[in-house]
Amino acid sequence: MRTEVLVIGGGPAGLMAAIYLARFRRRVAIVDSGASRAALIPRSHNLPGFPNGLPGSELLARMQRQVEELRVPMIRSAVTALEAGNGEIIASRDGEPIMARRVILATGIVDKQTPLADWALAVRDGELRYCPVCDGFEATGRKIAIIGPIGHAAGKALFMRVYSSDVTLIPIGDEQNDGKRRELDAAGVRVTPALQALRRDNGALAATFADGSTERFEIVYPAMGADVRSELAIKLGARHTSDGFLKVDAKQRCGVEGLYGIGDVVTDLHQIAVAFGHAAVAACHAHHSLPMRYAEPSASRM
Numbered sequence: 001m002r003t004e005v006l007v008i009g010g011g012p013a014g015l016m017a018a019i020y021l022a023r024f025r026r027r028v029a030i031v032d033s034g035a036s037r038a039a040l041i042p043r044s045h046n047l048p049g050f051p052n053g054l055p056g057s058e059l060l061a062r063m064q065r066q067v068e069e070l071r072v073p074m075i076r077s078a079v080t081a082l083e084a085g086n087g088e089i090i091a092s093r094d095g096e097p098i099m100a101r102r103v104i105l106a107t108g109i110v111d112k113q114t115p116l117a118d119w120a121l122a123v124r125d126g127e128l129r130y131c132p133v134c135d136g137f138e139a140t141g142r143k144i145a146i147i148g149p150i151g152h153a154a155g156k157a158l159f160m161r162v163y164s165s166d167v168t169l170i171p172i173g174d175e176q177n178d179g180k181r182r183e184l185d186a187a188g189v190r191v192t193p194a195l196q197a198l199r200r201d202n203g204a205l206a207a208t209f210a211d212g213s214t215e216r217f218e219i220v221y222p223a224m225g226a227d228v229r230s231e232l233a234i235k236l237g238a239r240h241t242s243d244g245f246l247k248v249d250a251k252q253r254c255g256v257e258g259l260y261g262i263g264d265v266v267t268d269l270h271q272i273a274v275a276f277g278h279a280a281v282a283a284c285h286a287h288h289s290l291p292m293r294y295a296e297p298s299a300s301r302m
């Protein structure tokens with residue numbers, strides 16, 4: 001199979017890039033393995049135009065319908081390797097390989113989890129959340145905990161103090177970090193003993209600490225970091241940070257001819273609005289970097 005542009009990843013970033021490219025009348029295809037972070041969003045309240053919010057699954061379904069109407073092939077599969085040569089990039093997968101002049105990588109990240117066994121149900125019910133920038137507003141006045149290594153979690157805890165006077169940081173491990181502890185103390189954020197266990201408890205989450213005590217929280221935000229699905233690009237030589245986020249230029253190029261990075265896989269603010277912006281920039285650049293195919297004269301206009 002040969003296409004002008006291949007989009008790897010069918011989350012908000014990849015779907016948006018495909019919508020732009022199809023509307024530029026480019027041959028574009030999407031390969032998607034079906035594990036979008038957006039599918040976990042119970043109801044997003046920071047999408048423009050949806051004052052009452054929209055579930056992430058509904059956003060994905062609407063965008064999938066849009067690409068379907070534009071006749072963009074959506075291949076349900078995982079790309080396992082990329083190879084560059086002769087001005088093309090070849091994507092290997094289960095099934096025939098795909099040759100493309102440009103590839104847009106929109107593969108996202110996977111959040112590292114706390115020890116909570118049924119975390120997906122807690123996310124569905126709004127007890128466990130990942131994105132203070134997205135839904136901190138909806139946590140106003142609630143009893144909130146942030147779980148993670150102090151160095152990593154302190155920023156999220158201080159951010160959440162804007163919304164609530166009852167913010168607790170629950171460390172993982174025995175990290176001292178006196179500087180951050182002083183900053184948290186000055187802002188009125190309590191730091192508990194290290195986390196031992198976490199379980200759902202009747203509409204809240206109950207944390208058990210290293211000293212054996214237990215406390216319930218209405219909302220918990222993990223700050224455990226993420227696994228970045230950037231290995232396809234890194235193996236091709238893409239620029240990246242030490243934790244695997246792609247480093248891109250102003251046109252979303254990541255240092256490999258014909259390859260772009262967009263959405264959460266890029267070092268940036270991990271938001272749908274940002275993913276959309278990346279997608280628009282990469283799609284426009286990819287379009288203008290390929291030879292133009294002008295329209296044939298049309299008889300229907302006169």
Ligand SMILES: Cc1cc2nc3c(=O)[nH]c(=O)nc-3n(C[C@H](O)[C@H](O)[C@H](O)COP(=O)(O)OP(=O)(O)OC[C@H]3O[C@@H](n4cnc5c(N)ncnc54)[C@H](O)[C@@H]3O)c2cc1C
Pocket residue numbers: 008009010011012013014031032033034035036037038039040041042043044045046047077078079080106107108109111123129130131134135229232262263264265270271272273275
């Ligand atoms: C609980 C939760 C709530 C959130 N709430 C909000 C919110 O309210 N507002 C907001 O703006 N943001 C929110 N976010 C963040 C938002 O979900 C992400 O910023 C957004 O999904 C990023 O889009 P993406 O397309 O880059 O990645 P993703 O949505 O993760 O999509 C990546 C896609 O690539 C596919 N893929 C990965 N590797 C391969 C491969 N090798 N081959 C083929 N396909 C592959 C995956 O299966 C997946 O479908 C939230 C996140 C979470 C977890």
